[in-house]
Amino acid sequence: MAKTVALTGNAACAQAMRQINPDVVAAYPITPQTTIVEEFATFVANGKVNTEFINVESEHSAMSACVGASAAGARVMTTTSSQGLALMWEILYIASSLRLPIVMHNVNRTLSGPINIHCDHSDSMGARDAGWIQLFCENAQEAYDTTIQAIRIAENKNVHLPVMILYDGFIISHAITRLELLEDEDVKKFVGDYKPEKYLLDIENPVAVGSFDGLHGFYFEHKKVQNEVIERSKDVIVKVGNEYGKLSGRSYGLFEEYKLDDAEVGIVVLGSTAGTAKLVVDQMRDNNKKVGLLKLRSFRPFPAKELFDSLKKLKALAVLDRSSSTGSFGGPLFGEIRSAFYDGKNSPKIIGYIYGLGGRDVSLNDIEKVCNDLSDIVKTGKIKKEIDYLGVRE
Amino acid sequence: MGKMVEIRWHGRGGQGAVTAAKLLAEAALGQNKYFQAFPEYGPERMGAPIQAFTRISPEPIEIHSNVTNPEIAIVLDPTLVGSIDVTEGLPNDGIVLVNSSEPPQEIKKKLNNQKVKVYSVNATQIALETIGKPIPNTTMLGALIKVTNLMKIDDAVEHVRSSFGKKFNQSVIDGNVKAVERAYDEVSG
Incomplete structure (x- = not known):
């Protein structure tokens, strides 16, 4: 027991x-x-x-x-x-x-x-x-x-x-x-x-x-x-x-898919923010927005093929990095996810966000913004900013 | 209560705000509820204003953001009222519960948002008389239960007994139980 x-x-x-x-x-x-x-x-x-x-x-x-x-x-x-x-x-x-x-x-x-x-x-x-x-x-x-x-x-x-x-x-x-x-x-x-x-x-x-x-x-x-x-x-x-x-009664794999089956847009995230993001996915679903989430568990080994298969049907995808690889093109998770999609046909548009550095709080509004940005990309077919910051003070 | 309740504890370092937030969360376990209890980590010095948070819900809690819009603010130190905005982020029907010898209407005058419901209880005095120390944290738990119906007073008392039973002697346990019961009876709003 x-x-x-x-x-x-x-x-x-x-x-x-x-x-x-x-x-x-x-x-x-x-x-x-x-x-x-x-x-x-x-x-x-x-x-x-x-x-x-x-x-x-x-x-x-x-x-x-x-x-x-x-x-x-x-x-x-x-x-x-x-x-x-x-x-x-x-x-x-x-x-x-x-x-x-x-x-x-x-x-x-x-x-x-x-x-x-x-x-x-x-x-x-x-x-x-x-x-x-x-x-x-x-x-x-x-x-x-x-x-x-x-x-x-x-x-x-x-x-x-x-x-x-x-x-x-x-x-x-x-x-x-x-x-x-x-x-x-x-x-x-x-x-x-x-x-x-x-x-x-x-x-x-x-x-x-x-x-x-x-x-x-x-x-x-x-x-x-x-x-x-x-x-x-x-x-x-x-x-x-x-x-x-x-x-x-609790099974684990390389990652957890949350409402991804019929999703048009999705978020990939690591750690505790996945919990907060699930709430936002639920709220979006209540408003008939087809948002899903992938919580990556195994960063090493990086399951590139499995991630590709899980996310390939999406139209737009946001990758959230809680770290900054200074001088690189986006955070480490963004770079690897995007690379996994390079040879895919009709791959989703992929954007990256750096968030939560040094313990900066991640609010529901922050994740909502990501969902709205993804919706805009689906509507217009255009990415305004490939790499952005979430919750940084300007 | 059908939905998640968020509580913010205001205290000064050393008054036991963090312990109170934890005690409440653990009491919620006895109710088969879900909970989170966490302090705001900063420069914690004896006497400096600090905050702690409790979330209680009938469903598993997935959010890991800060608590910014609590329904309830509990103030362990009366001198914090007026020196910091204890109503920050509270809705107009929110609750402010203050450890104070002043009546609620006097406390209300010092708040930024005067639409909130204000309750007060002289928890420091009760703690001195029951526990023998001016530590108001457990005492405030009794008042909180009275004004929110988060759980039954008997269940809270039972939790205080079992939780304190591991660490303290019988007179300390009895004192704390008495403090909770008196605050439950004496809180005014």
Whole structure:
């Protein structure tokens, strides 16, 4: 039986970590992730988990310790945000290239400066090329559910990659909402035991980890393999999401389609704004406007073909980016979605918006404006502005 | 109540506005309702004006925007009335509930929007007499329930008992329960 509880997003994720009971957690506190570490450290101190909690002096050390522990054969988790993720940078690539199934929350917070502790996705977008699976969550329930699934995805023999779970700082991490927790036993059974095939502490079968490769080595081939592996993780993400659905009643895939079937115009968005946008879609539908929404869950791997198939019937599409890739043509999500449509026939007109930077509130009016802009594009066949800002003060 | 209710809490850092917003949301769980409770994160200093928000709904809540047009504003510190606009964004039939020794008609004179319904209760005095500390947050919960019918007073009292029961001794729990009940009876509007 599931338990209905009132928890913040961070407390929900700490509960998921307790139920998973990882072998090792090495983490360093940073706003707005701090309360996960606090709660989990309490579980460790009170003997609720068997985890070896490694206190570290920085996020660079946190991820380094995770890499060492994971290579040794342990089930490893950590959590961070913003500047903390930035400080992990070089080790993120090591973790993914060593194929270490580390699971990490990154509670989305912008990168300074100006100094700002609030939500946007620029921290994890900066890590999008680091070789990690990146799964975005809309609310605390999804963050909890995805934490449990992430273990299975990361440790799947065909994947063996680190997974980053992403949810919006403060908006989700610090708001108390209603959600359901699974029974401890059910989680334990679902995640199972971690049995790595090769690991450092297997003294009968010694392996070398992290050795020098060099100019005439296999770096290039290694990167090709990483691409192939993360591509095939798509099937595993879907399979684990469905299996979780059987357990909990909540299934997950690469993305969620909301009223897209007969939609003329659509919005693609990540994270908590998807919830707000669903309300606007409902309002538009009440006024006989055929608006739909696609909430992307898996940003890495990026399901380009699946997105194309889902969105190809639309006449106009708006892509909302809660991050600014300074100097680029639009935000990161916009660029990839638009690229996925390049070879399509009768592709929708695609526009991009940068919104919500540094925690700027996203109102229903903001999303309504996007819907109205899309309607105008359908009516006139013309795009006034390919890339625009939403909610910026002029 | 059929639709979502949005509440804004005004207090000063240290008065427990955030705790009150959370307590109310958690009490709504006992009603099988959906809720969100979140503070406005800023420079939180002891004594500085702060806000917190509660949403309560019979349906799952999907919106993640700020609360800009609450139906109810609860003011934990009487000195905030007149120094900040506690009626900001409220509709004309909105409710302002103030912890104050002043009667509602006196408080109304200081508000920007004087069409709203004003209620007051001397929560600080009640808290001093029941809990022994001038912390008005739980007390205001009793007054809120009286003026909104968000839930039954017995259910709220039961929630205070179970929520406080985890952390506090019996005299603190009893004091808080008494505070909620007295505010429920003594609020005037």
